[in-house]
Amino acid sequence: MTDTFRDDASRLDVRYVAHLARLHLSDEExxxxxxxxxxVLGYVRELGALDVEGVEPTAHAFPVQNVFRDDEVRPGxxxxxxxxxxxxxxxxxxxxxxxxx
Amino acid sequence: MKYLPTIGxxxxxxxxxxxxxxxxxxNEPGGEPNTHVCPVCLGYPGTLPNVxxxxxxxxxxxxxxxxxxxxxxxxxxxxxxxxxxxxxxxQISQYDKPLCLGGSVEIEVEGRKKxxxxxxxxxxxxxxxxxxxxxxxxxxxxxxxxxLMEIVTEPDIETPxxxxxxxxxxxxxxxxxxxxxxxxxQGNLRCDVNCSVRxxxxxxxxxxxxxxxxxxxxxxxxxxxxxxxxQEEVLRSGGAIRQETRRWDDEKGVTEAMxxxxxxxxxxxxxxxxxxxxxxxxxTVEQWRATLPxxxxxxxxxxxxxxxxxxxxxxxxxxDKAVADFFEETARASGNxxxxxxWVMTDVLRCLGEKQTELKDAKLTSVSLAGLIRLVxxxxxxxxxxxxxxxxxxxKGGDPTELVKTKGLAQVSDTGALEAxxxxxxxxxxxxxADYRAGKKPALQFLVGQIMKKSRGKANPRMxxxxxxxxxxxx
Numbered sequence: 083m084t085d086t087f088r089d090d091a092s093r094l095d096v097r098y099v100a101h102l103a104r105l106h107l108s109d110e111e112x113x114x115x116x117x118x119x120x121x122v123l124g125y126v127r128e129l130g131a132l133d134v135e136g137v138e139p140t141a142h143a144f145p146v147q148n149v150f151r152d153d154e155v156r157p158g159x160x161x162x163x164x165x166x167x168x169x170x171x172x173x174x175x176x177x178x179x180x181x182x183x
Numbered sequence: 184m185k186y187l188p189t190i191g192x193x194x195x196x197x198x199x200x201x202x203x204x205x206x207x208x209x210n211e212p213g214g215e216p217n218t219h220v221c222p223v224c225l226g227y228p229g230t231l232p233n234v235x236x237x238x239x240x241x242x243x244x245x246x247x248x249x250x251x252x253x254x255x256x257x258x259x260x261x262x263x264x265x266x267x268x269x270x271x272x273x274q275i276s277q278y279d280k281p282l283c284l285g286g287s288v289e290i291e292v293e294g295r296k297k298x299x300x301x302x303x304x305x306x307x308x309x310x311x312x313x314x315x316x317x318x319x320x321x322x323x324x325x326x327x328x329x330x331l332m333e334i335v336t337e338p339d340i341e342t343p344x345x346x347x348x349x350x351x352x353x354x355x356x357x358x359x360x361x362x363x364x365x366x367x368x369q370g371n372l373r374c375d376v377n378c379s380v381r382x383x384x385x386x387x388x389x390x391x392x393x394x395x396x397x398x399x400x401x402x403x404x405x406x407x408x409x410x411x412x413x414q415e416e417v418l419r420s421g422g423a424i425r426q427e428t429r430r431w432d433d434e435k436g437v438t439e440a441m442x443x444x445x446x447x448x449x450x451x452x453x454x455x456x457x458x459x460x461x462x463x464x465x466x467t468v469e470q471w472r473a474t475l476p477x478x479x480x481x482x483x484x485x486x487x488x489x490x491x492x493x494x495x496x497x498x499x500x501x502x503d504k505a506v507a508d509f510f511e512e513t514a515r516a517s518g519n520x521x522x523x524x525x526w527v528m529t530d531v532l533r534c535l536g537e538k539q540t541e542l543k544d545a546k547l548t549s550v551s552l553a554g555l556i557r558l559v560x561x562x563x564x565x566x567x568x569x570x571x572x573x574x575x576x577x578x579k580g581g582d583p584t585e586l587v588k589t590k591g592l593a594q595v596s597d598t599g600a601l602e603a604x605x606x607x608x609x610x611x612x613x614x615x616x617a618d619y620r621a622g623k624k625p626a627l628q629f630l631v632g633q634i635m636k637k638s639r640g641k642a643n644p645r646m647x648x649x650x651x652x653x654x655x656x657x658x
Contacts, residue, residue: 153202
């Protein structure tokens with residue numbers, strides 16, 4: 083699908099995957115998880131042995147489609163309720179560490 | 184050596200729906216920060232998205248207007264990345280099964296017509312807006328979850344002029360279809376520009392540079408005017424272009440590299456498990472197709488054949504759908520398309536420009552303008568009087584026939600009254616009279632002017648002219 087799961091990626095760096103998920107791994111953890119990750123991937127790769135020629139990729143198991151909503155406005159959260167989970171607020175906005183482009 | 188540019192665009196268009204794409208929050212600009220939000224668009228755990236059918240319809244409508252194939256099977260995917268303006272840490276988008284495929288938009292630059300290919304159109308959710316305060320940033324999620332349509336072009340564009348022409352043509356189509364308000368100031372239309380240059384004779388494309396988040400067409404034009412020669416210069420001096428994302432600085436007039444990301448983007452797209460696929464039956468698509476408006480290029484041709492307008496006039500009138508509609512209403516109601524076109528192209532567009540307003544907010548109606556045209560055609564008033572009345576109708580609205588009556592503006596076509604004015608004018612102006620008789624034809628206009636003045640503008644100028652010619656002898 084994307085580079086992370088490329089078939090020819092013989093080894094997937096656990097630190098790279100952890101970074102994508104914004105997880106910080108200690109050296110010890112990385113050493114434990116690297117072989118585990120490879121094991122999981124190896125297991126999934128067994129699927130590669132199957133002949134799926136002509137089989138449509140399945141995104142959903144249920145035979146349900148076209149679930150739509152009418153274009154109607156419905157009440158949401160009022161501002162105070164929406165901000166209740168904000169650790170910090172300023173001028174009605176959620177405050178986050180400075181975003182640098 | 185000559186270098187050939189290759190340009191492709193990705194245009195994000197905010198769709199004109201009442202509610203957001205996956206929840207019932209209002210889809211409208213402005214509002215105090217974080218007042219159009221709910222647990223779904225704030226990305227709370229345990230909430231589920233629910234697709235707004237209107238967003239699907241508007242995207243398909245756009246596809247139909249630009250000749251796309253509508254994908255018989257389409258689905259949503261998650262695009263995974265972290266950014267503070269995106270509350271779920273993934274954006275619901277479409278990856279390998281977008282709603283629309285293929286298509287093209289016709290553009291014309293310096294008399295040369297060309298079709299710019301469309302790769303695909305997919306539907307996704309917009310993100311929030313961030314604001315910067317010194318040491319921190321603030322996020323407003325009112326825009327998060329607004330339905331956003333992404334139109335991707337083929338790399339068919341070869342000059343900054345073509346890029347601008349494409350954006351204008353696309354905007355016109357979107358406005359005609361009522362798909363988006365296309366308000367650039369409000370960020371309804373945003374554009375990423377991909378461009379590269381390659382030496383003439385080389386078939387392989389050069390390394391691509393992406394210029395992110397342009398929100399004016401002029402900006403796209405100027406950014407390309409700057410960026411393409413920059414790349415050429417790098418290559419000429421023996422350097423190499425590194426693939427990167429740049430930003431256009433409008434004030435400095437340069438593109439600058441954005442802080443390069445530590446890792447290349449790896450979005451790990453996967454099918455959105457919370458949303459079912461979209462499988463549009465051909466009948467539904469055909470039903471929607473039947474509601475398509477007449478597109479600008481076609482309308483332009485029709486205005487030429489149906490009303491006998493010059494090509495140029497038709498082009499000016501169709502540029503804005505509201506203006507074209509107004510013209511057609513006026514033309515039909517007045518029975519004088521040429522006059523309707525003249526009034527709309529000159530006086531109406533001038534007043535709209537001066538007042539910085541739009542037809543929908545103006546007091547002038549097509550019925551009153553048509554009435555004004557008929558009054559001129561029936562010689563009840565002359566053109567200068569009509570112009571004066573027009574200003575009043577534009578400002579305050581009203582019925583032109585009533586105005587003529589209450590203001591006593593009806594044109595004086597009564598020969599007796601005109602003769603009296605003419606005799607006075609001849610008696611008072613022996614000089615010009617002698618000049619005219621001596622063969623100086625322009626002197627007649629002076630005398631006509633004198634009579635118009637005496638009638639306080641109400642005399643029928645053509646009758647005055649005929650009368651004078653008769654009285655002074657010789658034509």
